[in-house]
Amino acid sequence: EVQLVESGGGLVQPGGSLRLSCAASGFSFNTYWMNWLRQAPGKGLEWVANIRHDGYEKYYVDSVKGRFTISRDNAKNSLYLQMNNLRAEDTAIYYCAGQVVLATTKWYFDLWGRGTLVTVSS
Amino acid sequence: DIQMTQSPSSLSASVGDRVTITCRTSQTIINYLNWYQQKPGEGPKLLIYAASSLQSGVPSRFSGSGSGTDFTLTISTLQPEDFATYYCQQTYNVPYFGQGTRLEVK
Numbered sequence: 001e002v003q004l005v006e007s008g009g010g011l012v013q014p015g016g017s018l019r020l021s022c023a024a025s026g027f028s029f030n031t032y033w034m035n036w037l038r039q040a041p042g043k044g045l046e047w048v049a050n051i052r053h054d055g056y057e058k059y060y061v062d063s064v065k066g067r068f069t070i071s072r073d074n075a076k077n078s079l080y081l082q083m084n085n086l087r088a089e090d091t092a093i094y095y096c097a098g099q100v101v102l103a104t105t106k107w108y109f110d111l112w113g114r115g116t117l118v119t120v121s122s
Numbered sequence: 123d124i125q126m127t128q129s130p131s132s133l134s135a136s137v138g139d140r141v142t143i144t145c146r147t148s149q150t151i152i153n154y155l156n157w158y159q160q161k162p163g164e165g166p167k168l169l170i171y172a173a174s175s176l177q178s179g180v181p182s183r184f185s186g187s188g189s190g191t192d193f194t195l196t197i198s199t200l201q202p203e204d205f206a207t208y209y210c211q212q213t214y215n216v217p218y219f220g221q222g223t224r225l226e227v228k
Contacts (some may be wrong), residue, residue: 112165
């Protein structure tokens, strides 16, 4: 069974740090681009970052550049998101998602976890 | 940045109805658009990719159309399990999503 399970969320004060993890199973993790997306309470979806299957390309949404770092460990079938200098507006459910790439502009998020909640508040 | 505008933001319908959701982009994205369904407490599920290609395992009552800046998701005969929130998402560049359409029971 294909599964993505996020963990590491919680309550953190503004300016604090948190590291999210995503454990993958049931598919060839090391062949997938992987992503972090988030959803603020009652709001829509926002893509946060992604990483190439071998870890050598990484991209971020402008609002997290310099604060968040995406990484992966293919030997452990795991994806990570290190979040530093957290702000109230980072409060959201964070999802990891696997990306199927058919062509440069023909791709989609095929595999999703259930998410982990990050709350940034004093 | 490409702006994504979904309409309506919410929709009330009955089982058996035909439902259409629209997504408009601020510049042409050819057919680089996906549609997702999300139910409470779950991650989204891919329905349609590249504007009109049905994802494997998705019921054929779901269909997508459009190109350029205007796209539609149609559910031909609404089923009880289809009440959810639907999002469009562009793959032309930064993967922005529409704001969502909440489909509710009438």
